[in-house]
Amino acid sequence: MDKLRIILSGIVKNNPTFVLMLGMCPTLATTTSAVNGAGMGAATMAVLILSNIVISLIKGVIPSKVRIPAYIVVIAAFVTVVELLMKAYLPELSKSLGVFIPLIVVNCIILGRAEGFAAKNGVLDSALDGVGTGLGFTLALTLVGAVREMLGSGAIFGHKFIAGDGMLIFVLAPGAFLVLGYLMVAFNRLTAKMKS
């Protein structure tokens, strides 16, 4: 039961995008379509799970003064691994996400979970926290991407349901802010209602 709560917390109560508002740069930049959002989310989730596991394993041997540089080395290594794997086996996706894959290194969600959870908890809990937070991020990005794609290009996951163009502003940068803002309102309204 407790394990389930760790996962759910990352998706709802501590959703990185809608509640903690971390990692806004990739959220705004890569969600031009649902597929791009999901791809970015999945890549971040892979790094998050792996780095959480490793950091919780080595937390005992790291002197506290050098813990941040040590975490960054671990995270950067996993990001590079994910980037290489995507380039090799998912060239199309890696092309459309471009520089935002290497930029996962500086995503505050990853360092935040390393410092705030993995450094204080066991391996299994840390892995589950990675799964939960990663899922929360992936779902949020996919949702933002899906809304922008529907409104902006009249398509869902690449399947067009109206002919011609949609409202282009939603594919462009301003649309990212609009969609993210309204989704944040809706999400927090909904979770507030569930609590009361």
Next chain:
Amino acid sequence: MKNTLLNMILVLGGISAVASAGVGYVYKITEGPIAAAVEANKTAALAGVLPAFDATTPAEMTLDEIPVTVHTATQGGNVVGYAVETATRQGFSGEFRLMVGFSPNGKVLAVEVLQHAETPGLGDKMAGEGNPLLASFRGRNPGGMNLAVRKDGGDVDALTAATITSRAYVDAVARAFNAVVRSTGGAGADADAGATANTRDNETPAAF
């Protein structure tokens, strides 16, 4: 562990060593597939703009400080066309790259957009099949055209509401044509599409 200097150096050094070994290992595994993906991408782009061919020889050159590659496609030793990787820096969002296919007598066969960051819904229509830019060039020899968009008094139909992208596209195609001309030793075309006056430097006696 205690915060002694030796501890810090050992731990950070150890973590870095393990991490770089891991990254190096993954790099070794993915080196082949990445090269294959890049190669497949290029072959697909070449096949998209050329008639059937069995071999290509690339020739790299620099026109207006922009690297351009001319792939001469041959079948059974006969030249069947030229595919040119060209680019322009005058796009609405900076540089974009095109692959332009030419027949042996200099006619444009097809144009594919390799990479761009133009505005979705406006400038990115240049990548669509049958857009006015492509339609203006297809089947014609750029050497015999007035290379500028109609608004600037040329022969090329621009994309609606994307004049800057259209001018850049013309610039890139003109550069591709000049590259073919240079690699075969003929005359260049002159793009009047704005800041491309230095393409004039490439003018040499006519061959096409």
